[in-house]
Amino acid sequence: MLKTEFQFANIRVSPCTVLSPMAGVTDAPFRRLCRVLAGNRMGLLVSEFVSTDGTSPFVLKNHKQLKFYPEERPFGIQIFGRSPERMAYAAQVLETLKPDYIEVNAGCPVPKVAGKGGGAGLLKDLPRLQKILAEVKKSIAIPMTLKCRIGWDENSINVMETLKIAEGEGADMLTVHGRTRVQGYNGFANWDLIGQVAAAAKIPVVGNGDVSSVQFALDCLEKYAICGVSIGRGAMHNPWLFGEIADALEGKLPRKISAKEVCEIFKIYYGFMMDENTSTPFGALGRLKQLAARLCKGFEPDSSEFRQRVLTSQSPEELFENAGRFSEFAQSNGITFTPERLVNLNGRKEDTVSFERQFK
């Protein structure tokens, strides 16, 4: 029978979907957009990652990405860093914001994080990761989770050891992104390995990597011993995806999203950004373009002219006008929105795994 929900510690996750944290994307307005489009049917939401590194003590006021709302619960705050003491102290401070759980990041590939020994850098130093988990666990009363990659590179795949460490130090859930650090976002996630980890685990394991359609999510839930799926870039290509998966899990018939609906979400998203006061109009324009660039890839046939117009818009109003014009054009020319056909979420024409291209 298809899994529809799961529990870790005292937290019920229903449906079994997670919006994967994405720094610079999954702030409160973006999370709200996904939540509203899904009719609030998202299992778990997590903050963008929060740095615990630095020389001065961790203080909340330096971390504006921490704002979350009661309707987002269950909600986790994700932290990264390399110092067990600083991670534990930050977790303790963050617990005062009353998130439902704290997540430790052992997956970030970017050189300024992983290169300094934090994020995926911890996969090269598992004793340090173990110490971090032990110290964070001791410092908080709420559940602790871990998000990791499968290893540093193809010659050092150590996700089974990471699982054992996580379990030994009392992590309540593990999310596995099925790529190595060296892969960055290239190639495809290794779902068979994610499945092996989930099958060997005593704690719930969430699978992550390349979930871009309802069918992909359902196939992973059916085929592997994972308890849920975590979706990152797929939510940018299709912010309706969580609602579509929820519909499928509830046995509802699929509903086609029209090009008109796609064109209408820019105003909605902009409204959320202005409500939350997270961006200036100029900053919001950047976020609108970020979303538009991904959404445009879902139009069929090709919408390169619209893409060009939207991405060169000088103001939110100009972008809305261009979207309105394209909406009419799409309706009269039979342009459809089919993001489920996108397999490689980098937008590259790749079908084999390639190592060491992005992060030497």
Ligand SMILES: Cc1cc2nc3c(=O)[nH]c(=O)nc-3n(C[C@H](O)[C@H](O)[C@H](O)COP(=O)(O)O)c2cc1C
């Ligand atoms: C722009 C961007 C920012 C990201 N920021 C974070 C982050 O803050 N914390 C984290 O654990 N992963 C982060 N990730 C990784 C995603 O959460 C996810 O693990 C990865 O994109 C693979 O999932 P996907 O194929 O569904 O996108 C980020 C990914 C992207 C593309």
